[in-house]
Each structure stands twice: as structure tokens, then as C-alpha cells.
Amino acid sequence: MKALAKNRETWLLAAIALLVAVIALRFPAFARPGNLLSVFNDTSILIILALGQMAVILTRSIDLSMASNLAFTGMAVAMTNAAYPEIPVVLLIVMAMAVGTALGALNGALVWKLGIPPIVVTLGTLTIFRGATFVLSGGAWVNADQMSQGFIALPRTAILGLPMLSWFAIAAIAAFHLLMTRTALGRSIYAAGINPTAAVYAGIDVGRTKFLAFCLSGMVAGLSGYLWISRYVIASVEVANGYELSIIAACVIGGVSIAGGIGSVAGAGLGALFLGIIGSALPVINISPFWQLAISGSAIILAVVLNARGERRQGRIILRRAEA
Amino acid sequence: MTTDTARHVPDRLDSPLRSAVFSWEMLLVLVAVAIFIVNSISSPYFLNAWSLSDLTFNFTEKGLIALAMALLIIAGEIDLSVAAIIALASTLMGMALQAGADTPLLVAIGIGVGLLCGAFNGLLVTRLGLPSIVVTIGTMSLFRGIAYIILGDQAYKGYPQNFAFFGQGYVGWVISFELTLFLAAAVVFWFLLHRTSFGRAVFAIGNNPVASAFSGVRVERVKFILFLLTGLMSGIAAVLITSRLGSTRPSIAQGYELEVITMVVLGGVNILGGAGSILGVVLAAFIMGLVTFGLGLMNVPGIVMSIFVGLLLIAVIALPIIWSRFRERRA
Structure with a gap:
């Protein structure tokens, strides 16, 4: 089973390499290391977000509120920065992660304590968080000239030739890899998704595991809130x-099964990268950016078809809908 | 969820009257009446035949789709691509207009595109056995993506005069064509779900697809028809909204899918499938219209309204759960 899972990421990596090669055939500049690194940098935020979403999807849940959480947290830190420029940026990042975690915990608590289906909860909080962003800001924007120098400069600061933004993504990948493969929480997340009934008998609190997964997705959404605002400076x-x-x-393309329990950090990261490469390649090969939506839609459908074929071979479910 | 307490077994079933009084639909009626009263008190412009008529335009298009979506969700599936179907259907109607199509042809194209998109979703879900939530996230990007490829940042305008009737016309006094169509469709869907063997099959599939298949229900075919119906209603909604706005942009009806699903869930349909009623969905449509219109009269911006809709969605589902826990603890 592990070899099969490994296989899927290898295939995705091959697909990405093929994609880059095809583009490079016509436009060699695209495949230069410098350009590929900048594509990675552009995709960093999507990668970070996809990792959080992966944790949630693995527990048979879904978090539709991540983008709204990002907008709210981003607005909160931007306004804090505009009002109190003397607060160090590191503190603002901690604040962003805390606010994001709190919003994620709200989702998680509704799922855990009240047993409301995650899709309903996060459909509700999707609109609530974005509405709250409007209430918080009064509809006003925070512009570049209202933000402090340090606030804007941090994701652009280069360390070892890579911007901090890329390092954030790399750190997130490393942290999630350790979390998912080396900690009890990571194993519980897989167990709660692959077979909730067995997980309960194994002493895992499935509801609490879902709650913690939502806290994780909230935390990365909050972090991405700061990264997004400081990168696009609005x-x-x-x-x-x-x-x-x-x-x-990104998760679906990366082979994370919407039915829970199947998926990996590498897969989610590569899925995000795949979307990122398509997005940045279109202008290079002179295709209107209006094509992007249709292409990523087709990629999703193709990925689901391939995922379904891969999952069918395992024959893992015996007591599919036993009491969850 | 298992509970430690022994299950209480009643020695007789509730009387029909008692179950009607304590039903989800009755709760919705009370909520609707409460919002109606609050609106009447807070705005002097609310209690007026034309205001109330305008109010219905807030939900008729989404409500039409919600009727079909309710059946789909009861059967355990979902369609997130409905708003994208509207965008694609409206865009192709605009293209046909450019080529000189007249009103009957425009309507036929709108409905035809809806049916084709629904069939595409249905084929992917039933023939290839894919999870509908992911398939329709994909087709949602694909359908709207095609609309963007065709239109880019342009818009189609100049729909014929007689085309405007569908979205702007009245069949008599203040009763709009859209409202009439919605109520007629509600009756049809009520009959289909609650009075036909097809409707029983929909409930059966939502409760236990395997048992349904062994009972002779053609599960895949029923699901395919439901996707087709959802596509059809999205096509009809595309005709109405294009006619009402008189123009087509690729961003048309953005975010409608979430409002439609909110309507369905608010109407008491179990998002996990197996339970729900058309009456509940119709009441939920009216409630959503009342809330947004009432807040609009109070000059509350649209985005703040969405907070109320989100809170309503979570509260209406959470409160009965909290209430039953509270009663359990007291008992």
C-alpha cells in the first residue's frame, strides 16, 4: 500500500516534469532554475493552505472557510500594523496564526461538540468570516503606504538565495511531514479518516481529532493571511x-481522497505546485489567463478519475457505513 | 453517535397533529412570521404589495435550483456546479444572440445547455463512480472557465424586447412570472418527491443505496436523472437571470451554489441524505428572501447580510441539537 501511495506522487512528479518540459520546448527560459524557483515562490501560499486542507480532508471533513479565514486574519493584522507600526512583525505573525487558529477552532467545535456536518459548518462560516472582514474594516482597504516597511519586506527578504515566503512553505512542508508521519496526532488523523469505527475501538477520539485538524487548517489560513497581504500589499x-x-x-490533484484517510504531504504540495505551474505558464506561452479556470477544472476531473482508479484497487473498506 | 442511555421506546406513535405542530416546517413558518413582523415594524416601506413582490425576486431563481438540489441531496449527492452552469448557459445564449437567434431559440439554448451540463455531471458520477462533491468542484471550474474563454472581460448585451418578459414580466397585478414559475415548479417537485415511486426511490437511495439496489431500485439511473433535473433547473434559472439583467458576463451568478445549498439545508434536508421535504425548501426560500430584503430596506450592505444568512444556517441546525441535549439532561 505504501508503494502504491508512493507511486501516485511519483506519477504526479512525472506529470509536472513533463508539463515543464513541454513548455520549455517552446520557451526554454521557463525551465531555468531561477524561473522555477520564482514559480515555487508564487505557489508558496497555495502549498501552505493545501497542507492544512489536507489534514481536514483526511478526517473525512472539508474546510470551505479557509479563504474567508485568510481574508479576515489578513485584514486584522494589516489594520493592527497600520494602527501600531511599532509592533514587531514576528508578533503580528503569531497574532495571525492565533486568530486563524481561533476561527478554525470555532469550525472544529461546531463539528465536534454539536455533530453538524463539516460542509454545513464551513459553508456558514465561509460567509460569516468574509462578512466579519467587511464589518471589521468598514469596507475600507489597507494600502501599501499604510503598512510598515518591515511588514512588507519580510516575505521578500532573501536567505540563501530564496525569499522568506518560499522558506515559509518549505518549513510548513517539513512541519506537516513530521506531524503526519511521526506524531500520535498525525496517525490519529489518518485513522479517523480511513475507518472511524476502528479508530474509536483503538482509543482515538474521532471528534477531537477532527477538531484539531480544523485548528491546523485555521492556523495555516491565518499564517497565509499575513503572507498574502504582505505579498500583494493590499x-x-x-x-x-x-x-x-x-x-x-490542489488536494484532489495531489491524490488526497475526499472520502478521507488517503493522502500525503508530498501529494498535496505537488498538487498545489501543478496548479501554480499552469497559472504561471499561461502568460508565458501566450494563452489568455481566461483559460486558467477551465484548465484547472479539467485537471481536477482528470485527477478524480485517476484517484478513483487507484483507490479501487485497495479493497480496504469492509464495514463502510458502520456507526461512525 | 452512540449514547449510553437506553433508547426510550414510545408505546404509541405521535398523532399526525402533534407531529405537524412540532415539525421542522412549523419551526420555519414561525421563523418566517417572526422575520415578517420584525421587518414590518422596522421599515414603513415593507408592508406594501409591490415591496413584497420585489422581495420574491431575491429567491425565485435560486429557489428553482434548490428544488432540484433538494432531491439530489436527499439521494446523497450534491452539485456545486449549478452557478457555473448558469454562467455557461447565459454565455452561449449571448453567443446565439450575436448570431441572430430569436427569443424561442434563446430559451431553448439556455435550457439545452443546462441539460447537457447536468448530463455531463451525471455521467461522471454514475458511469465512473466518482464522488459528486469533487466532480462538481471540477465541472464548476470547467463550465465557468469555458464562459471566461468565450467572453473574457467582455459582455453580451441587447437581448430582444420580448425576451425581457421571463425575468421582468408580471402575469397579473404584482404576481411576477418568476414567482409563478417557482410556485408551479414547487408543486411539480412536491408531487414528484412525495407522491411518486420515483420520489420513494430518491429517499431509499439516500438512506441506503446498497439496500435500494437489492430492492430493485435502479440507483445509477435515478441519480443520473437527478443530475439532469438539476441541470435543467439551472438552465431555466439562466434564462430568467439573463432576462432580468439583460446582459451576460462570465461572472454572472457567482456564489449562487452556496446560497442554493444553504436554502436546501435550511429547509430541513439532511445534508447526509435520506430526509427532507419540498415544503421546507420552499419555506426556506421565502425566509432567505425575507431576511435579505428586510436587511436591504434597513440599508444593510449585502456582505453584512451574508453574515445573517450564515448564522441562520448554523443556528437553525445547531439549536434543535442543543435543545434536545438540554431536554435529555433534564429527563
Whole structure:
């Protein structure tokens, strides 16, 4: 089973390499290391978000509120920065992660304590968080000239030739890899998704595991809130509107099964990278950016077809709908 | 969820009257009446035949789709691509207009595109056995993506005069064509779900697809028809909204899918499938219209309204759960 899972990431990596090669055939500049690194940098936020979404989807849940959480947290830190420029940026990042975690915990608590289906909860909080962003800001924008120098400069600061933004993504990948493969929480997340009934008998609190997964997705959404605002240097109510579907798309393309329990950090990261490469390649090969939506839609459908074939071979479910 | 307490077994079933009084639909009626009263008190412009008529435009298009979506969700599936179907259907109607199509042809194209998109979703879900939530996230991007490829940042305008009737016309006094169509469709869907063997099959599939299949229900075919119906209603909604706005942009009806699903869930349909009623969905449609219109009269911006809709969605589902826990603890 592990070899099979490994296989899927290898295939995805091959697909990405093929994609880059095809583009490079016509436009060699695209495949230069420098350009590929900048594509990675552009995709960093999507990668970070996809990792959080993956944790939630693994527990048979879904978080539709991530983009709204990002907008709210981003607005909160931008306004804090505009009002109190003397607060160090590191503290603002901690604040962003705390606010994001709190919003994620709200989702998680509704799922855990009241047993409301995650899709309903996060459908509700999707609109509530974005509405709250409007209430918080009064509909006003926070512009570049209102933000402090340090606030804007941090994701652009280069360390070892890579911008901090890329390092954030790399750190998130490393942290999630350790979390998912080396900790009890990571194993519980897989167990709760692959077979909730067996997980309960194994002494895992499935509800609590879901709650913690939502806290994780909230935390990365909050972190991404700061990263997004400081990268695009504008905070408005419309930030990342509709982005929740790109995040889910990255997971699906990365082989994370919507039925829970199947998926990996490498897969989610590569899925995000795949979308990122398509997005940055279109202008290079002179295709109108209006094609992007249709292409990523086709990629999702193709990925689901391939996922379904891969999952069918395992024959893992015996007591599918025993009491969950 | 298992509970430690022994299950209480009643020695007789509730009387029909008692179950009607304590039903979800009755709760919705009370909520609707409460919002109606609050609206009447807070705005002097609310209690007026034309205001109330305008109010219905807030939900008729989404409500039409919600009727079909309710059946789909009861059967355990979902369609997130409905708003994208509207965008694609409206865009192709605009293209046909450019080529000189007249009103009957425009309507036929809108409905035809809806049916084709629904069939595409249905084929992917039933023939390939894929989870509908992911399939329709994909087709949602695909359908709207095609609309963007065709239109880009342009818009189609100049729909014929007689085309405007569908979205702007009145059949008599203040009763709009859209409202009439919605109520007629509600009756049809009520009959289909609650009075036909097809409707029983929909409930059966939602409760236990395997048992349904062994009972002779053609599960895949029923699901395919439901996707087709959802596509059809989205096509009809595309005709109405294009006619009402008189123009087509690829961003048309953005975010409608979430409002439609909110309507369905608010109407008491179990998001996990197996339970729900058309009456509940119709009441939920009216409630959503009342809330948004009432807040609009109070000059509350649209985005703040969405907070109320989100809270309503969570509260209406959470409160009965909290209430039953509270009663359990007291008992």
C-alpha cells in the first residue's frame, strides 16, 4: 500500500516534469532554475493552505472557510500594523496564526461538540468570516503606504538565495511531514479518516481529532493571511475570494481522497505546485489567463478519475457505513 | 453517535397533529412570521404589495435550483456546479444572440445547455463512480472557465424586447412570472418527491443505496436523472437571470451554489441524505428572501447580510441539537 501511495506522487512528479518540459520546448527560459524557483515562490501560499486542507480532508471533513479565514486574519493584522507600526512583525505573525487558529477552532467545535456536518459548518462560516472582514474594516482597504516597511519586506527578504515566503512553505512542508508521519496526532488523523469505527475501538477520539485538524487548517489560513497581504500589499474584503476551491483542487490533484484517510504531504504540495505551474505558464506561452479556470477544472476531473482508479484497487473498506 | 442511555421506546406513535405542530416546517413558518413582523415594524416601506413582490425576486431563481438540489441531496449527492452552469448557459445564449437567434431559440439554448451540463455531471458520477462533491468542484471550474474563454472581460448585451418578459414580466397585478414559475415548479417537485415511486426511490437511495439496489431500485439511473433535473433547473434559472439583467458576463451568478445549498439545508434536508421535504425548501426560500430584503430596506450592505444568512444556517441546525441535549439532561 505504501508503494502504491508512493507511486501516485511519483506519477504526479512525472506529470509536472513533463508539463515543464513541454513548455520549455517552446520557451526554454521557463525551465531555468531561477524561473522555477520564482514559480515555487508564487505557489508558496497555495502549498501552505493545501497542507492544512489536507489534514481536514483526511478526517473525512472539508474546510470551505479557509479563504474567508485568510481574508479576515489578513485584514486584522494589516489594520493592527497600520494602527501600531511599532509592533514587531514576528508578533503580528503569531497574532495571525492565533486568530486563524481561533476561527478554525470555532469550525472544529461546531463539528465536534454539536455533530453538524463539516460542509454545513464551513459553508456558514465561509460567509460569516468574509462578512466579519467587511464589518471589521468598514469596507475600507489597507494600502501599501499604510503598512510598515518591515511588514512588507519580510516575505521578500532573501536567505540563501530564496525569499522568506518560499522558506515559509518549505518549513510548513517539513512541519506537516513530521506531524503526519511521526506524531500520535498525525496517525490519529489518518485513522479517523480511513475507518472511524476502528479508530474509536483503538482509543482515538474521532471528534477531537477532527477538531484539531480544523485548528491546523485555521492556523495555516491565518499564517497565509499575513503572507498574502504582505505579498500583494493590499488588504481588502475581496482578498482570496473563491480561493477555497483552488485549495481543495490542489488536494484532489495531489491524490488526497475526499472520502478521507488517503493522502500525503508530498501529494498535496505537488498538487498545489501543478496548479501554480499552469497559472504561471499561461502568460508565458501566450494563452489568455481566461483559460486558467477551465484548465484547472479539467485537471481536477482528470485527477478524480485517476484517484478513483487507484483507490479501487485497495479493497480496504469492509464495514463502510458502520456507526461512525 | 452512540449514547449510553437506553433508547426510550414510545408505546404509541405521535398523532399526525402533534407531529405537524412540532415539525421542522412549523419551526420555519414561525421563523418566517417572526422575520415578517420584525421587518414590518422596522421599515414603513415593507408592508406594501409591490415591496413584497420585489422581495420574491431575491429567491425565485435560486429557489428553482434548490428544488432540484433538494432531491439530489436527499439521494446523497450534491452539485456545486449549478452557478457555473448558469454562467455557461447565459454565455452561449449571448453567443446565439450575436448570431441572430430569436427569443424561442434563446430559451431553448439556455435550457439545452443546462441539460447537457447536468448530463455531463451525471455521467461522471454514475458511469465512473466518482464522488459528486469533487466532480462538481471540477465541472464548476470547467463550465465557468469555458464562459471566461468565450467572453473574457467582455459582455453580451441587447437581448430582444420580448425576451425581457421571463425575468421582468408580471402575469397579473404584482404576481411576477418568476414567482409563478417557482410556485408551479414547487408543486411539480412536491408531487414528484412525495407522491411518486420515483420520489420513494430518491429517499431509499439516500438512506441506503446498497439496500435500494437489492430492492430493485435502479440507483445509477435515478441519480443520473437527478443530475439532469438539476441541470435543467439551472438552465431555466439562466434564462430568467439573463432576462432580468439583460446582459451576460462570465461572472454572472457567482456564489449562487452556496446560497442554493444553504436554502436546501435550511429547509430541513439532511445534508447526509435520506430526509427532507419540498415544503421546507420552499419555506426556506421565502425566509432567505425575507431576511435579505428586510436587511436591504434597513440599508444593510449585502456582505453584512451574508453574515445573517450564515448564522441562520448554523443556528437553525445547531439549536434543535442543543435543545434536545438540554431536554435529555433534564429527563
